Amino acid sequence: MSEATATRPVPRGIAMLRRLDPAVAASFGCILLLLLVGSLYSRSFLSPEYLLQQLKVASFLGVIATGMMLVILLGQIDLSVPWVVTTGAMMACAVASHGTAGVILAIPCGILCGAAIGVVNGIGVAYLRIPSMIITLATNAVAQGLMVAYTGGFSPQDSASKAMRYLATGTVVPGLPNAVLAWAVIGGAAIWLLSRTTFGRAIYAIGNRERAAYLSGIDTRRVTMLAFALSGGLSAFGGVLLAGYASKAAQSMGDAYLLPSIAAVVLGGTHILGGRGSYLGTVAGVVLITLLQSILSVMQISEAGRQLIYGAVIILMLLIYGRQKT
Amino acid sequence: MTEWRHWFSEQRGTLLAIGIFAAMFLIYSTNHPAGFSVNMVQTAANKATLLAFVAMAQAIVVITAGIDLSVGMILTLTNCLASWIVVGTATETALGVIGVLGAGLLCGMINGAIVIFGRLQPIVTTIATGAMYYGIALFLRPNPGGAVNETLADALTGRLFGVLPTSLVALAVTALVIWVPYSRSVIGRAAFATGSSEIAAFMSGAPIRAAKFTAYTLAGLLSAIGGLFLTFFSYTGEAAYASGNAYTLFSIAAVVLGGVSLMGGRGSAIGAIFGALAFRTIGDLLFVFDFDPLWQPLFQGLVLMLAVSIGAFGLVRVRNRLEWFG
Numbered sequence: 001m002s003e004a005t006a007t008r009p010v011p012r013g014i015a016m017l018r019r020l021d022p023a024v025a026a027s028f029g030c031i032l033l034l035l036l037v038g039s040l041y042s043r044s045f046l047s048p049e050y051l052l053q054q055l056k057v058a059s060f061l062g063v064i065a066t067g068m069m070l071v072i073l074l075g076q077i078d079l080s081v082p083w084v085v086t087t088g089a090m091m092a093c094a095v096a097s098h099g100t101a102g103v104i105l106a107i108p109c110g111i112l113c114g115a116a117i118g119v120v121n122g123i124g125v126a127y128l129r130i131p132s133m134i135i136t137l138a139t140n141a142v143a144q145g146l147m148v149a150y151t152g153g154f155s156p157q158d159s160a161s162k163a164m165r166y167l168a169t170g171t172v173v174p175g176l177p178n179a180v181l182a183w184a185v186i187g188g189a190a191i192w193l194l195s196r197t198t199f200g201r202a203i204y205a206i207g208n209r210e211r212a213a214y215l216s217g218i219d220t221r222r223v224t225m226l227a228f229a230l231s232g233g234l235s236a237f238g239g240v241l242l243a244g245y246a247s248k249a250a251q252s253m254g255d256a257y258l259l260p261s262i263a264a265v266v267l268g269g270t271h272i273l274g275g276r277g278s279y280l281g282t283v284a285g286v287v288l289i290t291l292l293q294s295i296l297s298v299m300q301i302s303e304a305g306r307q308l309i310y311g312a313v314i315i316l317m318l319l320i321y322g323r324q325k326t
Numbered sequence: 327m328t329e330w331r332h333w334f335s336e337q338r339g340t341l342l343a344i345g346i347f348a349a350m351f352l353i354y355s356t357n358h359p360a361g362f363s364v365n366m367v368q369t370a371a372n373k374a375t376l377l378a379f380v381a382m383a384q385a386i387v388v389i390t391a392g393i394d395l396s397v398g399m400i401l402t403l404t405n406c407l408a409s410w411i412v413v414g415t416a417t418e419t420a421l422g423v424i425g426v427l428g429a430g431l432l433c434g435m436i437n438g439a440i441v442i443f444g445r446l447q448p449i450v451t452t453i454a455t456g457a458m459y460y461g462i463a464l465f466l467r468p469n470p471g472g473a474v475n476e477t478l479a480d481a482l483t484g485r486l487f488g489v490l491p492t493s494l495v496a497l498a499v500t501a502l503v504i505w506v507p508y509s510r511s512v513i514g515r516a517a518f519a520t521g522s523s524e525i526a527a528f529m530s531g532a533p534i535r536a537a538k539f540t541a542y543t544l545a546g547l548l549s550a551i552g553g554l555f556l557t558f559f560s561y562t563g564e565a566a567y568a569s570g571n572a573y574t575l576f577s578i579a580a581v582v583l584g585g586v587s588l589m590g591g592r593g594s595a596i597g598a599i600f601g602a603l604a605f606r607t608i609g610d611l612l613f614v615f616d617f618d619p620l621w622q623p624l625f626q627g628l629v630l631m632l633a634v635s636i637g638a639f640g641l642v643r644v645r646n647r648l649e650w651f652g
Contacts, residue, residue, distance in 0.1 A: 077449065124634075124635070128635060129650055130634050130635065131588045131589070133393065133449070133578070133588070134578065134582060134588060134634045135631070135634060137575055137578060137579070137630070138579075138627060138630045138631040138634055139627075139631065140575075140627075141575065141623065141626060141627030141630055141631075142624065142627035142628060142630075142631055143627075144623050144624075144627065145621070145622075145623035145624025145625065145626065145627040145628070146624055148620055148623045148624070149620050149621055149623075149624050152620060210651040211648055211651040214647075214648070214651060215648075220651075252568070255567070255568075255571075258453075259453050259454070259457060262449075262450065262453065263450070263453075263454070266450055272447045272449065272450055273447070302464075302465075302468075303461075303464055304461045304462070304463075304464035304465035304468065305461065305465070306461070307457050307458065307460050307461030307464060308457075308458050308461030308462060308465070309461075310457055310461075311454040311455060311456070311457035311458035311461065312454075312458055314450075314454045314457075315440060315444075315446070315451065315454045315455065315458075318444075318446050318450065318451075318454075319440075319444050319446065
């Protein structure tokens, strides 16, 4: 793995080039291609306003995909994203309706609820050794059950707090939406976590071979559990941002984020069996998917065609550069 | 004696599933307000067979250590297709049924071809192809509607000789015609071998590719039979995203309840059928005990979680910690 050997004194530029994953390069190439196609279709496609708007939409997916990436690097998968996103959004909105204290606690509460579901996932995967695909499906069903019981099956009436709306739609730095800023902060933290901390190294190690990681003294179970907790918290934070963007939570708001978040991570060159991948690739994957969705809707293709093309393009891109080595 | 022991250890999961189902059904039927009657059995059977078909499909793929997350979408697609072509005279209807089954077969073949020759991971592949199949379903039925040959539909959802629900008979016949010959054939044995250890299967010259391809193809076919029955029950076609997703999720739950190992190589489609019947009965238990239907998703989720946690008890018997990491 190139990251592990990069400590040798090599000139910076060459080291950067050597590190560049072909998959990451390919997905950046695909982004440029999509921009080209889009600009042929509509002149306004390359305008800064449009691109910034796309980046803002991408940041919701980006936050969720960050958590998904941590889990995929472990060689696991988190299928509980849809209802963790919804739980985060609904709980934040519910807390926000309880006076001043509620308004202050809304965002942390939403995130904590997601992290709690993540901890359950983590305990199941790490300590009970249940396959992640199963336990996350089960917690997804439980989270759905809790939310349906709580809301009575309808979209809740509580609306998002001002802080949530500001976080999703406001701007601190002129011209840069806060949602993008939030993604940038989380992305920066993820890069730091994955490349500069023992925790991040441990994640790669477990993804490569958990047995070897355990024998070299890593508490693999704790690392796995923490990664799932982080994934849950980040999904819930994505939900909080979405609720702020739409100014309320809705029943099936999370459904549209499961496939894209997995696809973004995998298209970005992260190996689905774990152990390999860079955050830069995930960023590329997220932007790629958002642009693809945007172009398909700009072209006014019906929902049916959009699903069809979307699935086909993902398979095609994976066939080009995501094949497993045999 | 030893042969008997081997048989028992191989069928333990299936027998357990039959036991769970028998217990659940006993509780269900003794507490049913209308009491145990032919009508009650017919209603319960009609609801459960749909899931049983999809669970069989999932089991066949899971045995090869793969997973098919598109089964629910194939069901939705074939439901929409059937609402167009399974109408008219006897010949037209027969051709329509063949067409629907062929479509399912084709969907399964596409999955298999991409997984085997494209060398992509089954999870990502089937999520993406699932999106495509849903797109086609939406294209066929943008709005719920359509019709089905009602004589055939009533015949297949009614009762045989006034007692036996025809849907259960159809399920049994399908299992006999598809699962029994398959599991005893060279290809079927190769599927089990591939699931336990692909390398060992390769070394002993088992037809790995043919086995996997057959598994995905049969899964498509069985999901199509499920879609056909859905049309017979509902008389319409509907491209419902949520219900397609739910079938996929529940099929995995049913497979787990039915004693099929998600690591592959262990279990049977018969077990999955009983897993599906048990899962549906659990869902219906709530109605019998007069709970608020709002709690049903939560209850199903908790049962699912409990079911998948049962496997964790095996950890207590592990002598060497390294065995945790499989």
